[in-house]
Amino acid sequence: MKIFCVGLNYKEHIIEMKHNAFPENPVIFMKPPTALLKNGQPFYYPDFSKEVHYEGEIVLRVCKNGKKIDKKFAHKYYDAFTLGFDFTARDIQAVQKKNGWPWEIAKGFDGSAFIGDFVPFEKDKEIAFTIKKNNEIVQEGDTSMLIFSFDEIISYISQFFTLQQGDLIYTGTPKGVGPVQIGDKLEGIIDNKTIVTCEIK
Numbered sequence: 349m350k351i352f353c354v355g356l357n358y359k360e361h362i363i364e365m366k367h368n369a370f371p372e373n374p375v376i377f378m379k380p381p382t383a384l385l386k387n388g389q390p391f392y393y394p395d396f397s398k399e400v401h402y403e404g405e406i407v408l409r410v411c412k413n414g415k416k417i418d419k420k421f422a423h424k425y426y427d428a429f430t431l432g433f434d435f436t437a438r439d440i441q442a443v444q445k446k447n448g449w450p451w452e453i454a455k456g457f458d459g460s461a462f463i464g465d466f467v468p469f470e471k472d473k474e475i476a477f478t479i480k481k482n483n484e485i486v487q488e489g490d491t492s493m494l495i496f497s498f499d500e501i502i503s504y505i506s507q508f509f510t511l512q513q514g515d516l517i518y519t520g521t522p523k524g525v526g527p528v529q530i531g532d533k534l535e536g537i538i539d540n541k542t543i544v545t546c547e548i549k
Contacts, residue, residue: 349381349384349386349512349514349515349516350378350379350381350509350512350515350516351378351379351380351381351383351461351515351518352376352377352505352509352515352516352517352518353376353377353378353379353405353434353455353495353514353517353518354374354375354496354501354517354518354519354520355375355376355377355520356370356371356375356378356495356520357374357375357494357495357496357520357521358489358493358494358495358520358522358523359493359495360493360522360523361508361520361521361522361523361525363523364523364525365417365522367503370422370495371495373496373504374496374500374501374504374505375503376404376504376508377452377455378452378456379452379455379456379460379461379496380456382458382478383454383456383457383458383459383461384461385459385460385461385462385463385546386462387462387463387464387465387544387545387546388545389462389546390546390547390548390549391433391435391459391462391519391528391546391547391548391549392459392549393465393528393529393530393548393549394437394457394458394459396437396440396457397437397438397439397440397454398439399419399437399438399439399527400435400436400437400438400527400528401435401436401522401525401526401527401528402433402434402435402461402479402481402486402525402526402527402528402534403433403434403435403436403525404431404432404433404477404479404486404487404521404522404524404525404534404536405431405432405433405434405487405517405518405519405521406429406430406431406432406475406477406489406491406518407429407430407431407432407463407464407517407518408426408429408501408502408516408517408519409426409427409429409430409466409512409514409516409520410424410425410426410502410511410512410513410515410516410517411425411426411427411428411510411517412424412513413510413511414506414510414511415506415509415510415511416506416507417465417502417503417506417511418501418503419499419500419502420499422429422498422499422500422502422503422506423498423499424527425502425506425511426469426498426502426517427468427469428466428467428468428469429466429469429475430463430464430466430467430543431463431464431477431479431516431532431535431536431537431538431543431544432461432462432463432464432518432536432544433461433462433519433539433544433546434455434461434514435440435459435460435461435462435515435528435535436454436455436460436525437453437454437455437457438527440454441454441455453454454506457466461516461534461548462516462544463516463544464536464543464544464545465543465544467538467543474490474491474492475490475491475538476488476489476490476491476539477489477490477521477536477537477538477543478536478537478538478539479524479534479535479536479537480534480535480537481526481528481532481534481535482532482533483533483535486524486526487523487524487525488522488523488524489521489522493522494519494520495520496520498519498529501517501519502517503519503549529548530548530549531548531549532547532548533545533546533547533548534546534547534548
């Protein structure tokens, strides 16, 4: 099982993060399987960071193997979605970026890929979601806001990596990312239904 993540896939988030340009292709990075944390499990604040941020995202579940997938067939390769949190040690990421070093340690640490319960796709329906922190709305996004669609993401990743059944794809976060502290509670909502909850301990 592989965990793929797409960075910079919402325009307002790119502006929020003060990047200078929009990407021409999906920006891909990966997390190891040990990063996976499932719904109902607490996120334990790591002792190596003082600035962990949440990033709420739609997560796709890959349903069959494929490589070099044409965009027009990409919809056949995922069958369900959920909401998840891409946790980022922002202070460590800043140091790594400043020095031109890879920043996997800021993105792929244990427990940094939180996922909720999977939901089957409804054909041709846009997906809108809301993220709350301590019952206050902090992020809102939907699939119409994506720079690169699900099918474009699937097709692009498969040019470099063989997709396998059970792989997960975090599709990007909208604006509103921010820090978490011990005692916080995150909640992801679709169609007025809570899909994921995460307590920070």
